[in-house]
Each structure stands twice: as C-alpha cells, then as structure tokens.
Amino acid sequence: xxxxxxxxxxxxxxxxxxxxxxxxxxxxxxxxxxxxxxxxxxxxxxxxxxxxxxxxxxxxxxxxxxxxxxxxxxxxxxxxxxxxxxxxxxxxxxxxxxxxxxxxxxxxx
Amino acid sequence: xxxxxxxxxxxxxxxxxxxxxxxxxxxxxxxxxxxxxxxxxxxxxxxxxxxxxxxxxxxxxxxxxxxxxxxxxxxxxxxxxxxxxxxxxxxxxxxxxxxxxxxxxxxxxxxxxxxx
Numbered sequence: 001x002x003x004x005x006x007x008x009x010x011x012x013x014x015x016x017x018x019x020x021x022x023x024x025x026x027x028x029x030x031x032x033x034x035x036x037x038x039x040x041x042x043x044x045x046x047x048x049x050x051x052x053x054x055x056x057x058x059x060x061x062x063x064x065x066x067x068x069x070x071x072x073x074x075x076x077x078x079x080x081x082x083x084x085x086x087x088x089x090x091x092x093x094x095x096x097x098x099x100x101x102x103x104x105x106x107x108x109x
Numbered sequence: 110x111x112x113x114x115x116x117x118x119x120x121x122x123x124x125x126x127x128x129x130x131x132x133x134x135x136x137x138x139x140x141x142x143x144x145x146x147x148x149x150x151x152x153x154x155x156x157x158x159x160x161x162x163x164x165x166x167x168x169x170x171x172x173x174x175x176x177x178x179x180x181x182x183x184x185x186x187x188x189x190x191x192x193x194x195x196x197x198x199x200x201x202x203x204x205x206x207x208x209x210x211x212x213x214x215x216x217x218x219x220x221x222x223x224x225x
Contacts, residue, residue, distance in 0.1 A: 042216025095207040
C-alpha cells in the first residue's frame with residue numbers, strides 16, 4: 001500500500017518556539033490532511049489541503065500541500081503547553097486514507 | 110450524541126477468546142472506517158464500509174478479523190481467537206460518502222484492547 005514517511009518522530013521544545021514537521025509519499029494524493037491526537041482520544045482534523053501548492057493557516061498552524069502532490073508540511077508558531085500531543089499527516093485518494101506514523105510533540109513550559 | 114461513539118472504551122481479554130468492538134457513527138454518515146493503532150504507531154487501515162457493504166476489506170490482517178454493519182449505522186468489529194499481537198487501540202471513523210472529493214472523517218475515542 002501507499003506509505004507516508006513522517007518526520008521527525010518526536011520533538012522536545014520550549015514554550016514559545018516554532019515547530020515544523022513534514023510528510024513525504026511515493027504516491028500523489030488529491031488531499032493532504034493534518035490531525036492532532038490527544039491521549040485517550042481519536043485524531044481531530046486540524047487542516048485540510050485540497051490542491052498542489054496550497055498554503056493554509058488555522059490560527060498558529062500553517063500547512064502546505066507540496067507542488068508535486070507527494071509531500072506536505074505543518075508549522076506551529078509560538079508553541080504553548082496545550083500543543084502537546086501526536087500530530088499525524090494523512091493523504092486521501094477516493095475512498096481511502098493513508099496515515100503517517102506521527103510526530104510526538106512535547107512542550108516544556 | 111453528536112459524535113462517533115465506541116464501546117467498550119477498554120477491553121481486557123485472555124488469549125484465545127473472541128471479542129466484539131462496537132462503533133456508533135454520526136447520524137447520516139454513510140461511510141465508516143475501522144483502523145488499528147499500535148502503541149506509538151500511526152493508524153493502520155482495516156476496513157471501509159459504504160452503507161452496509163464493505164467494498165474494501167484489504168486491511169484486515171487475518172481471517173480472525175471480521176466486521177459488519179447493519180442498517181447503515183452501527184458497526185461491529187469481531188476478532189476471533191485473540192492473540193497478544195492484537196493488543197492495540199481500535200479506532201472507528203465516519204464521514205459522508207467518500208468519492209473523488211474528500212469529506213471530513215470524524216473519529217471516535219477508540220477501544221483499547223489488551224490481550225493477556
């Protein structure tokens with residue numbers, strides 16, 4: 001199946017720092033998605049990207065759909081303690097979703 | 110309720126026993142997905158339902174795993190003769206029909222399965 005490579009696997013940062021994570025694939029996707037998962041809960045959608053080159057912001061979050069349709073990145077600016085969690089990228093084609101292995105974010109107050 | 114619900118939230122079972130996991134999707138959502146999440150890993154696709162039919166079962170890891178959906182609503186994932194490697198969080202998600210255009214998936218809180 002299609003595999004998404006997500007990096008980094010984990011990050012330890014200080015409150016206030018900016019964070020960047022990315023995802024690459026060997027296949028192209030029609031839609032790229034970024035989710036956040038808190039402990040004991042299911043993933044929640046943060047940002048959806050619909051076309052190549054698209055740059056979208058949601059508050060302190062910014063994500064881009066790569067021009068080749070095979071990659072995406074997520075930036076979080078001025079991190080705060082509640083940003084702690086696991087962030088997943090996902091690619092969507094037709095009726096199927098493919099998920100990265102996640103980036104675990106730790107924020108020190 | 111407004112969201113996807115799953116039950117039980119936690120299940121501990123002995124190796125060799127059968128388990129049933131339940132998912133109640135958001136009302137009106139015709140698409141339903143089951144995923145498995147092992148500790149520290151991403152989401153592994155298991156099966157996809159559109160209405161009551163499962164056009165894609167390609168992710169089911171073995172014939173011990175099966176799922177059904179009745180009335181276009183509730184779905185049950187059954188694992189027979191559980192093994193220790195089946196221990197994971199099983200997540201359900203629902204959405205409007207997925208076609209070429211993406212429709213947002215909404216996830217339930219998951220069922221944490223532990224096989225002793």
